[in-house]
Amino acid sequence: MGIRDLGYKRYDGKLLPHRSRYRVLIRRALSLAWGSGLMKTTLILGMFPPVICGVYIFLKHQAIQYLARSPQAPLQLDDPGSLVFTCIYWCQIWFAFVISLLAAAPSISEDVRTGAFQFYFARPVSRNHYLVGKVAPAAILVLISAVAPTLLLAVLRVGLSQTSSEAWSSTRWIVGTLAYGPVYALVLTVPPVALSSLGRRSGSLQGVWATVFFVTWLLGEGIAAGTDLPYTALLSIPTCLRLVGQLIYGLPLVYDLPWYLPAAVLAGLVGLSAFVLLRRLNRVEVFS
Amino acid sequence: MTQGTVSGLSAMRQIASMSLRRARRGRMLWLSVAILALMVGSAVVSLVSGRGGLDFFDGMLDLMLRYLAPLVMLLHGASAVSEEVQARTITYLFSRPIPRWSLPMGKFGAAVVLGLVLLLTAAAATYFITMIGEPGALLPELGSLWRGLLAAALAVLLFGALATAFGTMVTGYSFVAALFYLLIVEVGLALAPGWLKVVAMTVHLRVVAGLYHPSTTLYMADPKLDPTISVAVLLTVTLLWLGVALTWVSSSEYRTDK
Amino acid sequence: MSDTRIVADRVSKWYGKVVGINDFTVSIGPGVTGLLGPNGAGKSTFIKLLVGALRPSKGKLEVLDQQIWGNRRLLTRIGYCPEHDGIYEDLTGREFVTFMARLAGMSPPEAAERAEAVLEQMGLGKAAHRLLREYSKGMRQRAKLAQALVHDPELLLFDEPLTGCDPLARAQITQMIKTAGQAGKIVIVSSHILHEIESMTSEIVLLYKGQVLAEGNIYRIRDMIDEHPHQIRVECDRPRELGQQLVLSPEIRAVEFPDEGTLVLETHQPDACYPLIPKLALAAGIKIRSLTSPDNNLQAVFEYLTQKRGPQGVARPAGLSPGPSGGEPRARQSAQDGTRGRAA
Numbered sequence: 001m002g003i004r005d006l007g008y009k010r011y012d013g014k015l016l017p018h019r020s021r022y023r024v025l026i027r028r029a030l031s032l033a034w035g036s037g038l039m040k041t042t043l044i045l046g047m048f049p050p051v052i053c054g055v056y057i058f059l060k061h062q063a064i065q066y067l068a069r070s071p072q073a074p075l076q077l078d079d080p081g082s083l084v085f086t087c088i089y090w091c092q093i094w095f096a097f098v099i100s101l102l103a104a105a106p107s108i109s110e111d112v113r114t115g116a117f118q119f120y121f122a123r124p125v126s127r128n129h130y131l132v133g134k135v136a137p138a139a140i141l142v143l144i145s146a147v148a149p150t151l152l153l154a155v156l157r158v159g160l161s162q163t164s165s166e167a168w169s170s171t172r173w174i175v176g177t178l179a180y181g182p183v184y185a186l187v188l189t190v191p192p193v194a195l196s197s198l199g200r201r202s203g204s205l206q207g208v209w210a211t212v213f214f215v216t217w218l219l220g221e222g223i224a225a226g227t228d229l230p231y232t233a234l235l236s237i238p239t240c241l242r243l244v245g246q247l248i249y250g251l252p253l254v255y256d257l258p259w260y261l262p263a264a265v266l267a268g269l270v271g272l273s274a275f276v277l278l279r280r281l282n283r284v285e286v287f288s
Numbered sequence: 289m290t291q292g293t294v295s296g297l298s299a300m301r302q303i304a305s306m307s308l309r310r311a312r313r314g315r316m317l318w319l320s321v322a323i324l325a326l327m328v329g330s331a332v333v334s335l336v337s338g339r340g341g342l343d344f345f346d347g348m349l350d351l352m353l354r355y356l357a358p359l360v361m362l363l364h365g366a367s368a369v370s371e372e373v374q375a376r377t378i379t380y381l382f383s384r385p386i387p388r389w390s391l392p393m394g395k396f397g398a399a400v401v402l403g404l405v406l407l408l409t410a411a412a413a414t415y416f417i418t419m420i421g422e423p424g425a426l427l428p429e430l431g432s433l434w435r436g437l438l439a440a441a442l443a444v445l446l447f448g449a450l451a452t453a454f455g456t457m458v459t460g461y462s463f464v465a466a467l468f469y470l471l472i473v474e475v476g477l478a479l480a481p482g483w484l485k486v487v488a489m490t491v492h493l494r495v496v497a498g499l500y501h502p503s504t505t506l507y508m509a510d511p512k513l514d515p516t517i518s519v520a521v522l523l524t525v526t527l528l529w530l531g532v533a534l535t536w537v538s539s540s541e542y543r544t545d546k
Numbered sequence: 547m548s549d550t551r552i553v554a555d556r557v558s559k560w561y562g563k564v565v566g567i568n569d570f571t572v573s574i575g576p577g578v579t580g581l582l583g584p585n586g587a588g589k590s591t592f593i594k595l596l597v598g599a600l601r602p603s604k605g606k607l608e609v610l611d612q613q614i615w616g617n618r619r620l621l622t623r624i625g626y627c628p629e630h631d632g633i634y635e636d637l638t639g640r641e642f643v644t645f646m647a648r649l650a651g652m653s654p655p656e657a658a659e660r661a662e663a664v665l666e667q668m669g670l671g672k673a674a675h676r677l678l679r680e681y682s683k684g685m686r687q688r689a690k691l692a693q694a695l696v697h698d699p700e701l702l703l704f705d706e707p708l709t710g711c712d713p714l715a716r717a718q719i720t721q722m723i724k725t726a727g728q729a730g731k732i733v734i735v736s737s738h739i740l741h742e743i744e745s746m747t748s749e750i751v752l753l754y755k756g757q758v759l760a761e762g763n764i765y766r767i768r769d770m771i772d773e774h775p776h777q778i779r780v781e782c783d784r785p786r787e788l789g790q791q792l793v794l795s796p797e798i799r800a801v802e803f804p805d806e807g808t809l810v811l812e813t814h815q816p817d818a819c820y821p822l823i824p825k826l827a828l829a830a831g832i833k834i835r836s837l838t839s840p841d842n843n844l845q846a847v848f849e850y851l852t853q854k855r856g857p858q859g860v861a862r863p864a865g866l867s868p869g870p871s872g873g874e875p876r877a878r879q880s881a882q883d884g885t886r887g888r889a890a
Contacts, residue, residue: 038461038468094471101464203371204316206463207363215323218355223330226344227337293619294651302648306637313636376632380693383597384649385621541600 021125025133026140033103033141042102043145046095050149053087054156056080061160081157081173084150085249088180089242092146096188097213099145104138104192105209106202108280113200127281134196138189147181176249183248186270187241194273197280213237230255240265296393299386303394304401311364311402320360320402324410327356331417340421342429346499348414349436352407353493354478357443358450358470361403362463365451368395368533370462373542382542389534396452396530403444411440432498439497442522446489449529456533459542483511489525492518551575551701551732552596557605559591566591568756570605574734578727580743581736582848583753589736590629592753593705596734597626610701610732622651625694629705629736633686635679639670642678643692650697660696668692669718683710691719702726702733708742720745740848752851759851768847775799775812777846778819781835782827785809791826795819810840 004010033039060080111117120130154173161167192209199205220236223229233239233255243262246253253259294302311317327348334344369392372378381391415433419426454466478488485491494500495518502510552574559566567588581589594600595607598614598621607613612620634642643665647657665674668688673681678689687710694702704723708716723746727733737743743750744764752759752767760767768776782788789801789809797819800812813819816839827834840846 036461038464042468098464098468098471101467102461199315201371203367203374203461203463204314204363206461207316207366208319210463210467211319211323211359211363214355214359215326218351219326219330222347222351223333226330226347227334227339229333229337232333293622294649299649302645306634306641306645309641310634310636375634376628376630377634379597379599379626379628379630379632380646381649382599383621383624383626384646385618385651386649387618 018124018126021129022132022136025125025129026136029103029107029133029137030140033137036102039099039102039141042095042098043141046092046145047149049091049095050087050153053083053091054153057083057153057157058160061157065162079170080160081154081170082249082251084154084157084173084177085245085251087153088146088150088177088184089245092150093238093241096142096146096184099141100138100188100192101206101209103141104135104189105196105206107134107138107193108196109198109200109202109205112197113202127278131277131281135189135193138193139185142185142188143181147177147184151177151181172250176245180245180248183244183266184241187237187266190270190277191237191273194277194280197277224255230257231261233257234261234265237266237269240269293385296387296390299384299390300394300397303381303391304397307395307398308401311398316363317402320363320406323356323360324406327352327410328413328417331414335417335421338421340418342419342422342425342432345415345418345432345436348418349411349439349497350494350499352411353439353443353497353499354475354490357403357407357440357493358447358474358490360406361399361444361447362451362466362470364402365396365399365448366455366463366466368392368399368452368455368462369537369542370455370459373459378542388538392452392456392533392537393530395455396448396533399448399451400444403448404441407440407444408437411436435496435498438519439493442496442519442526443493446493446522446526446529449526449533453529453533453536456536456540482509486511486513486521489522492521496522551610552734553606553608554592554595555606557592557595557602557607559595559600559603565756566600567595567753570758572751572758572761574732574751576727576730576732577749578723578733578735578747580747580750581734581753582738582740582743582750583759584738586755587738587753588756589738589753590705591756593626593703593734593736596701597621597624597703622697623700624703625697625699625701626703627690627694627705627707629709631683631686631710633678633690636677638675638677639665639681639685639689639692640674642689643674643696646693647696652697657696660698661692664692664696665689667695667722669715684712684715687711688715688719691722700731702731704733704735706737707735708737708739716742752848754848754852760847764847775814776816776819777840778811778813778816778823779836779838779840780809780811780823781807781837782809783807783833783835784830787830788823788827788832791830792823795822797822807835 057080060083064080111120121127151174154170154177157173158167158170161170191212192205195205195209195212196202217236217238220233220239223235224231224233224239233243234257239255240262243253243255243257244266245251247259247263331340331344331348334340369378372381372391378391382388412433415436416426419429450469451466454469455462458465474488474490476488478485478490480488491500492513495513496515498515500513502512504510552572554570554572557570558568560568570588570592581592583589591600595602596609596614598609598617601615607615610620610623614620634645637645640661643661644657647661648654650657652660662671662674665671668691670685670688670692673685678686681689687707691704691707694704702723707719707723711719720742723733723735727747735743735746748764749762750764750767751761760770780788785803785807786809789803789811792798792809792811793801797813797815798811799814802810802812804810811819811823820837823837824834826832
């Protein structure tokens with residue numbers, strides 16, 4: 001008796017091109033992430049700081065306008081647009097970090113634990129598809145949580161401009177956010193995904209990522225402050241992210257360091273993580 | 289052949305012993321050692337750069353009480369029950385004649401043992417290294433060390449209990465949930481002005497360690513806190529978290545077929 | 547029943563909107579009882595209720611004459627081997643079983659000794675010092691069984707115990723289960739593989755979609771399914787001639803010829819038919835190659851009860867069982883010939 005007689009229908013439909021796998025994997029990961037209550041809470045709570053910053057930008061801009069018209073010597077206030085960087089770095093980084101913990105750090109370890117590789121790689125899914133399917137969703141969520149609201153703040157700043165020259169000079173906040181956003185997203189997603197490929201216990205790997213992120217931050221900045229050795233601040237991933245952000249936005253660097261050093265550290269981190277990730281994926285034995 | 293029931297303390301001891309054995313074979317222990325080695329390493333750097341002394345020790349102790357102690361205890365304790373549920377090994381434990389509370393208590397015990405060894409050693413090492421630059425002050429300032437060690441021990445108990453409670457209540461992503469709580473309450477509220485900050489236990493830990501300096505601003509004055517009361521608060525909150533963990537585990541069904 | 551030790555009285559368990567088991571009423575005594583049903587039938591749910599891992603949503607459940615939920619003393623007398631493959635990968639086999647023995651209340655020297663003995667019994671003596679993560683699937687399964695047996699419990703609950711085991715291990719475990727049942731222990735084995743259960747016991751509880759379909763000796767259950775006539779399959783050299791003679795007998799309800807050389811009879815009186823067939827064949831000089839009852843087994847019982855029929859409108863036969871030499875099939879014994887399990 002043929003297999004068709006048992007109800008197994010032939011597939012006569014179209015097969016989508018190979019590149020559609022990226023979309024399939026990314027959409028699947030995003031819908032899984034959205035199913036998590038903690039993720040939804042993080043994304044929703046992450047909307048509040050930009051709103052508060054937006055109100056503050058508006059009020060500060062109004063204050064500047066008022067003081068400019070004042071007959072007395074105007075009080076010098078810095079550009080309210082600097083709150084754009086304050087928002088993305090000091091406020092949104094916490095939410096972006098939690099997202100990286102939830103979406104990036106367990107992304108591959110869960111597949112290792114559940115034996116999902118054999119399902120992925122018994123399909124026409126390449127390791128590149130898989131890699132992008134793991135990094136991209138986390139990066140997208142970080143962009144949604146941290147970069148998109150910041151971009152809106154930057155647009156708000158431009159929108160509040162009274163003159164065309166003010167508007168033109170304020171576009172740097174938009175350009176800065178567009179340039180900083182991908183760096184921010186890559187730094188917060190590629191290293192934890194690489195860590196995720198090193199084990200099968202998601203909880204432990206989340207702990208490792210949290211430790212790497214926070215401890216280097218605390219100790220790097222703590223040692224730099226306590227010993228006047230600014231180079232020790234380069235140990236810290238968030239500090240390097242801060243310095244690169246200040247560079248991109250044209251703000252003064254908080255540490256007296258050559259501009260290329262924090263950028264090199266972050267590039268090295270992302271590069272090393274990508275190398276580890278690719279190496280692990282190339283060595284994975286699907287049916288082990 | 290049947291045996292009598294296993295006493296809670298005996299079961300707790302068994303579970304703690306097994307957890308310590310597994311921790312020795314795992315990588316998390318080395319991560320904690322690395323974290324605290326960094327702290328001790330920074331003491332060496334400070335000594336070499338001529339910036340050692342009591343001020344640096346106070347700064348490191350402050351860092352430890354606010355961030356490192358919670359993080360280390362979370363690493364070892366937040367997966368208390370959640371790890372057993374995810375790995376489905378909880379079925380073996382709960383099919384034995386042991387009281388359910390012995391599982392989180394055993395895990396708590398193991399985490400506390402590890403935490404005390406690591407953190408107290410790191411704190412003491414940091415002190416002695418930084419004070420090499422001020423040998424005359426080493427003995428007179430030992431009081432700072434004892435207070436620091438007491439605060440570190442209380443931090444181990446408190447955050448161990450908190451991690452155990454989260455590990456019992458949240459079986460998926462318990463570490464992240466506990467970290468979320470710490471960021472909002474312990475980090476966030478500790479920076480709040482006025483009486484709001486007493487909700488953050490890290491403030492009480494700093495009071496015990498003698499690192500709390502209340503400030504007065506135009507808007508709100510920080511409360512003056514007594515170390516004895518802070519110790520009582522810390523112990524009470526520790527017991528509360530443990531109570532939450534034990535109550536939760538005693539009445540929950542942990543499904544391993546999800 | 548005087549030796550009934552597990553009584554479930556209208557027990558239900560649901561998880562939110564999903565019903566695990568519904569209105570379960572069953573009594574189980576000493577010996578081996580098979581818990582049989584497809585995936586999702588409620589086997590694992592019932593076993594977890596028996597071990598106190600889940601609390602019944604409704605109904606009354608007594609295990610060894612006591613309530614099980616929250617009764618840790620009772621767990622001293624229960625050994626449970628779960629279905630899942632979760633295990634302490636960073637412990638050695640010896641450490642794992644010894645730890646479980648200690649948690650069952652044994653002293654350290656007793657626990658060590660018993661752990662060695664049971665690991666040896668399960669064929670893991672040489673591998674006991676290795677980490678469990680290095681074990682093969684079959685070895686892990688045996689380690690799980692070892693931890694269930696180490697404290698010599700009265701009640702053994704095995705959820706899919708043969709999963710991942712090689713044929714040698716299967717034979718060994720099956721024999722161990724039968725021996726435990728013969729020793730008076732209550733052994734409950736769940737499986738969705740019919741021939742596994744058949745090889746261990748004839749006392750079964752049939753589950754389907756969270757409910758008990760039938761309970762008791764499989765042959766008695768089969769007998770009780772009055773509306774479904776028994777089938778007897780005869781392979782011979784002249785089936786049509788034999789069929790002509792049989793169709794005249796009042797015991798025969800229907801005769802079919804599914805293929806060349808085969809005759810399938812339907813009857814409500816199998817006990818009367820079995821001696822009749824060889825008698826008629828002998829008288830007519832017809833050579834019978836085999837005489838079997840395709841539906842006198844769990845597959846057919848199960849299919850009848852769940853009303854799944856094959857394309858010919860009759861229950862699909864499970865197939866002939868090969869003879870001991872693996873050569874010519876032999877006739878399966880009638881249910882009255884002492885191959886039944888213990889009395890229900």
